[in-house]
Amino acid sequence: MTHNTARPNRLWTTIAVYCVPIILWAGLVLWSYVWNLNGLKANSHNLALEKGRMVFSVIEATRMWNASHGGLYAPTSDMSPSNPYLIAKEKDIVSPSGQPLTLINPAYMTRQLAAIMSLGDINIHLTSLKPINPNNMPTDWERNSLMSFENGVKENLDILPSGKEQIYAYMAPLSVKEPCMKCHAVQGYKVGDVRGGIRVSFPVTALSLAEENAVKKLKNVHLIVFVLITILSSSAIAWARYLIANLRRERNSRDDVIAERTQALQYEVGVKNRLFSIISHDLKSPFNSLLGMTHMMSNMGDQLNKKKMAEYAKDIHETGEHIFELVQNLLEWARLQMDGATIVPEKVALNNVLQNSVDVLLPLAKDKNIQIKNQTCNCQVTVDKEMIMAVVRNILANAIKFTPSGGKITLHAQSLEGDATAQITIEDTGVGIPQHIIDNIFSIDQKTTTLGTDGEAGTGLGLPLCRDMLDRNGGKIWVESAVGFGSKFHFTLPLADKPTCNTGNEI
Ligand code: HEC
Incomplete structure (x- = not known):
């Protein structure tokens, strides 16, 4: 019974011995992969954050430059007509040579910059919770960001869907500074208030191409490491099992030799006992009867008639034959027992x-x-x-x-x-x-x-x-x-x- 149940057990141990380490390695490698992947993702996020911040800070600086002059004049044209939302004393003037000029406030300038930048892959949008210009109405995401800025949040970065693609949307607040007061004090703003914000957005693809390559590399490296570890550990296990099996086999064969020798010894002891019993009994008793009969015959030889004599002689002959057979067998057997036989x-x-x-x-x-x-x-x-x-x-x-x-x-x-x-x-x-x-x-x-x-x-x-x-x-x-x-x-x-x-x- 034990023999039958031992077999499937052995198979299961073999499977477990190889599979458990492989599963452990797979878990470890997978963990490392996910950990590295998260690192990569975090890296892309940081890169996008840096890009958004940079664009934002450049725009903010130009706006400050404009605001510090209380607005700047540009020739009036189709591209830059007079701003209907701006209320200023000398909004539209004429140069000494007769060229009409119009005052460009920071918001107007930002829009013109945005138009130029949108030719590339960067989009910017100036917005506010209370826009003077209805074109500056916030989207849902922008409104949420603006509200969070009023609660003290410094910036916001998200990945948003945009058509078939995805975009990174970065946004930071524009707070009211001294030069802004010239035009925005009328609306009740104080220095330090959040006037609005600028959203900077750009497609995810540019960044993720690099990320994709890195992910591919990461995948390959982890796969190779996993395969190598699996091969190495499996062969190490196989080698160890081979050694153990060898040791076991050696021990078994030693046990076999001992069992064999024990059996041989037991056999020899049995043989010796048998030999003693043959010599002491089987050989002794026919000799005793032989001696008895011959003794009787020699003592009362003359008193026995011929018939009785013949009877005795027949008995003696049979006993002799039996002894002869016994001795023949003993000799034959002794010959076999001798090592040289x-x-x-x-x-x-x-x-x-x-x-x-x-x-x-x-x-x-x-x-x-x-x-x-x-x-x-x-x-x-x-x-x-x-x-x-x-x-x-x-x-x-x-x-x-x-x-x-x-x-x-x-x-x-x-x-x-x-x-x-x-x-x-x-x-x-x-x-x-x-x-x-x-x-x-x-x-x-x-x-x-x-x-x-x-x-x-x-x-x-x-x-x-x-x-x-x-x-x-x-x-x-x-x-x-x-x-x-x-x-x-x-x-x-x-x-x-x-x-x-x-x-x-x-x-
Ligand atoms: C020369 C006047 C002037 C100055 C200086 C000025 N602004 Fe404005 N700003 C305006 C006008 C006019 C609008 C609305 C019309 C438009 O979109 O041009 C506006 C619009 C805005 C908007 C867009 C939301 C809206 O109300 O439509 C924000 C945000 C803004 N300004 C912030 C600022 C900040 C911050 C400063 C200081 C750095 C500043 N402005 C300086 C005139 C000015």
Whole structure:
């Protein structure tokens, strides 16, 4: 279960490990971008303010210059007719040469300047909350500004729509000074009052072109910085993860080695225990009965009749055979346990190897009236011949031991895994093996031995030995059995060539 849930979790951690820093960087870069953009906007605003102030101050100065003269004369013409709103003593005069002249007050002059300036991109408008000249009526924005000036505000700058475009509108108050009183005292103004104001306006585009470029540059720089930071931090994270994974892998493989060694040690301890139990019991008890019987025979030899003698001799022979089998297995097994024990693989005919083993055990089978059929193939296997013969002998001996008289043992073979291995099956019609014994039948550290159908004793060493030997020959062994249904021992061996695995001779 933990395995299944661990996977998506791992995926999510991977995504988080990479995405969280990227999101953080994106936030940081975005913050920097907005901060810089605001700076740029503030800069444009300041530039517009400076421009408005400059134009305003120049106009105010010329107006002061005009006012300080109480107005100035200019030749009367279509461009500058006499000002109907001006009331002055010598408003229209004639020069000594007969040229008519008219008095130009500051407001009139401002209008004429405005006409000239409007040819460029700067617009100015003179206005007042109480205009003498109805042309000087304020717009809504101008009125609001003028009212704020009366409350002490010094200047005003806004971006206003103007047709399709946008304009900066700057406005500052014109306050009444001493020279203004000559004409404006009649209206009740005092020095210091706000008489009106001048609005200076110009299009936003001229300024914003520079701003646009700066914004573009800002965008690019931030984008590049973001990409670089993302790449750098992601590769740093990947590198760190790689290092951590390596450390983890090293630790795991160390743990694996420890587990492997522990298992090997446990196995060795089990083997040693088994060995002691074999020597102390399995080997001791047949020797005891052997010694007992021979002792009796030597003591009362003359009192025994021939029939009894033959009976004793048969018992002694069987015990001797059992001891021989045990010693043979012990020696075989000891040879395998020795470190230097190497296998000598050679190309041999599978059928021959099996038949040799069958031949050895045929007399035993005949004694018990059991039939052995070798139906294996003529294919070639690459194995240590002696070892495989020992394996087959062991399995056959077991089959004979656990098959009641009149039974049958059959050997089959077939090729497997795209003809890379041969699977050999030794099937009997015996008593079968209970499950709890099957579970441990091939392990040496568990004693699983049962008496045969004629009370034959086992060593418990044979099948573990088979497994060991097949292991060394690149083969596997397993068993299929159920009590009352006989047993099937299967094992595999590596095939030498592409085989023709057909059924061979029978016995
Ligand atoms: C020679 C007389 C004269 C002097 C000096 C003078 N003004 Fe005016 N001013 C006028 C007249 C006349 C008008 C109205 C007609 C017009 O638009 O020309 C006017 C108009 C204005 C207006 C426009 C609003 C309106 O009433 O139409 C303002 C603002 C203004 N004057 C401020 C000043 C200030 C400030 C001074 C001192 C620096 C000043 N004037 C000096 C004669 C004068």
